[in-house]
Amino acid sequence: xxxxxxxxxxxxxxxxxxxxxxNPFFSGGGKRDTSRTIEMPGRQQESDGxxxxxxxxxxxxxxxxxxxxxxxxxxxxxxxxxxxxxxxxLLVFIYGFIHALGPGHGKVFISTxxxxxxxxxxxxxxxxxLVGMLHGIAALLLVVLLRLILKLPVTRSSELIxxxxxxxxxxxxxxxxxxxxxxxxxxxxxxxxxxxFWGLVLSIGLVPCPGAVMITLYGFSVLQNPVFTVVMxxxxxxxxxxxxxxxxxxxxxxxxxxxLANRNVWKGLSIGGAILIILFSSLYLxxxx
Amino acid sequence: xxxxxxxxxxxxxxxxxAILSGSFALSAHPHTFIDYSAKVIIDRGGFRKIEFGxxxxxxxxESIVMDYDMDHSxxxxxxxxxxxxxxxxxxxxxxxxxxxxxxxxKPVTIDTTMNFSAEIQGDRMLYRFTVSLPETSxxxxxxxxxxxxxxxxxxxxxxxxxxxxxxxxxxxxxxTDERSIEFEMYGELPVKEYIIILGSSHE
Numbered sequence: 001x002x003x004x005x006x007x008x009x010x011x012x013x014x015x016x017x018x019x020x021x022x023n024p025f026f027s028g029g030g031k032r033d034t035s036r037t038i039e040m041p042g043r044q045q046e047s048d049g050x051x052x053x054x055x056x057x058x059x060x061x062x063x064x065x066x067x068x069x070x071x072x073x074x075x076x077x078x079x080x081x082x083x084x085x086x087x088x089x090l091l092v093f094i095y096g097f098i099h100a101l102g103p104g105h106g107k108v109f110i111s112t113x114x115x116x117x118x119x120x121x122x123x124x125x126x127x128x129x130l131v132g133m134l135h136g137i138a139a140l141l142l143v144v145l146l147r148l149i150l151k152l153p154v155t156r157s158s159e160l161i162x163x164x165x166x167x168x169x170x171x172x173x174x175x176x177x178x179x180x181x182x183x184x185x186x187x188x189x190x191x192x193x194x195x196x197f198w199g200l201v202l203s204i205g206l207v208p209c210p211g212a213v214m215i216t217l218y219g220f221s222v223l224q225n226p227v228f229t230v231v232m233x234x235x236x237x238x239x240x241x242x243x244x245x246x247x248x249x250x251x252x253x254x255x256x257x258x259x260l261a262n263r264n265v266w267k268g269l270s271i272g273g274a275i276l277i278i279l280f281s282s283l284y285l286x287x288x289x
Numbered sequence: 290x291x292x293x294x295x296x297x298x299x300x301x302x303x304x305x306x307a308i309l310s311g312s313f314a315l316s317a318h319p320h321t322f323i324d325y326s327a328k329v330i331i332d333r334g335g336f337r338k339i340e341f342g343x344x345x346x347x348x349x350x351e352s353i354v355m356d357y358d359m360d361h362s363x364x365x366x367x368x369x370x371x372x373x374x375x376x377x378x379x380x381x382x383x384x385x386x387x388x389x390x391x392x393x394x395k396p397v398t399i400d401t402t403m404n405f406s407a408e409i410q411g412d413r414m415l416y417r418f419t420v421s422l423p424e425t426s427x428x429x430x431x432x433x434x435x436x437x438x439x440x441x442x443x444x445x446x447x448x449x450x451x452x453x454x455x456x457x458x459x460x461x462x463x464x465t466d467e468r469s470i471e472f473e474m475y476g477e478l479p480v481k482e483y484i485i486i487l488g489s490s491h492e
Contacts, residue, residue, distance in 0.1 A: 023320075023440055024380060024381050024383070024384050024387075024436060024438060024440055024441060025321075025377045025378065025380060025381060025441075026376065026377060026380065052469070052477060054476070054477070055469060055476070055477040055478050055479055056479065058476070058478055059478055059479055062319060062442055062478075065319075066322050066346070066442070069322075069346065069347075069348060070346075070347075073347045073348070073412070102318065153355075153356035153357075154352060154355060154356060155352040155353065155355070155356050155377075156356060156376060156377070210320045211320060214320065214348040214349075214351075214352065215348075217348070217351055217352055217355065218348060218351060221351055221355055222351060
């Protein structure tokens with residue numbers, strides 16, 4: 001019952017706060033939002049060296065995402081046939097996977113929790129999968145709500161709501177981090193609260209994925225096939241789930257590799273994980289607010 | 290001691306995971322792709338202005354068309370363009386219009402743009418706008434274009450998309466370089482830099 005109350009509370013908070021936009025095109029409300037002006041790094045602030053291998057990989061991932069999106073868009077002519085639909089689903093699945101491999105989706109929170117808590121591997125993986133599916137479902141519901149029910153401009157409104165939810169999610173993550181820290185300091189060797197984990201999963205997952213918003217709009221407006229749109233978004237969610245689950249699975253396997261039999265190491269890791277969650281969520285909130 | 294050693298190992302591991310996961314943002318990036326073009330206008334006094342074109346991907350185009358082509362004509366007209374300018378362009382000024390320009394190594398801040406237009410070209414939308422450059426006798430202009438938040442990915446598809454308009458008899462060279470830029474929360478990524486030099490050895 002307590003767990004249910006906590007989860008309900010987190011959802012309520014997530015759905016009800018002020019709006020902050022992040023899409024650089026859509027904040028400002030008809031004038032420059034100078035409070036959020038970001039200085040472009042000049043040449044003098046750039047690193048001298050060439051891009052590293054990691055940077056080149058990130059660049060490649062970006063290029064692949066673009067190619068997949070282009071290929072999916074070209075499928076609009078063939079989307080009436082079964083083969084066309086299946087190919088489109090394959091593309092959105094891979095797109096979802098690659099998209100979620102890139103920066104974001106709160107993978108660091110999932111990884112940190114998975115590594116530093118005593119949560120079971122299967123539960124960590126399911127949590128990661130749920131984040132991916134929720135990202136897609138939240139996007140789908142958002143578009144349906146804005147376009148079909150409220151008849152509002154989708155792009156601008158969805159960005160406002162999404163970024164608003166993101167801010168609230170970070171507040172929740174901060175609270176979860178603090179709770180974990182307090183518990184870790186006085187804790188014996190035991191699992192972190194499951195409610196904290198599912199709270200973390202929900203707060204990350206309820207942030208609608210803008211990529212999934214675009215796929216939803218594509219399905220509704222270009223393909224004009226609502227049922228297939230739902231299937232596409234869920235398939236993209238499965239792709240994201242696979243990627244995010246990997247980020248839950250690997251730390252969990254490492255943790256269970258036998259290094260953590262010692263209680264002090266365990267405690268140190270739990271405290272360290274909680275501090276990291278606090279640190280990451282605080283940094284992001286500071287950047288947003 | 291062993292405990293501390295293991296603890297440190299795990300702290301390092303967490304740090305590595307944090308880096309590998311790219312960021313702690315909750316939504317992945319980028320979401321919008323732009324192929325950009327630039328036409329540099331040069332007169333006898335030097336670099337004067339740059340006319341930019343942003344050709345958006347089909348998905349962003351679709352969302353803007355849906356929200357702003359109010360009469361579903363497939364063409365953006367007066368009031369629609371004004372709304373796009375106000376609601377889906379002007380705020381990019383907070384990001385220096387995604388431009389890192391230098392004139393003889395000095396950064397150029399862009400206060401405003403001119404001649405904004407938005408049009409639909411097939412499945413894609415094109416923004417056009419002009420940036421005035423400060424009047425200097427600078428001999429070198431560098432252009433890089435990127436969104437420091439990595440929400441938008443900008444790329445010049447080919448060198449043909451960088452053109453020059455200059456008085457007869459004047460020569461200029463174009464060099465390209467690749468720089469490593471630190472993006473907000475996403476770390477380092479390579480960005481193409483275009484260097485335009487006036488009064489080259491060909492002159």
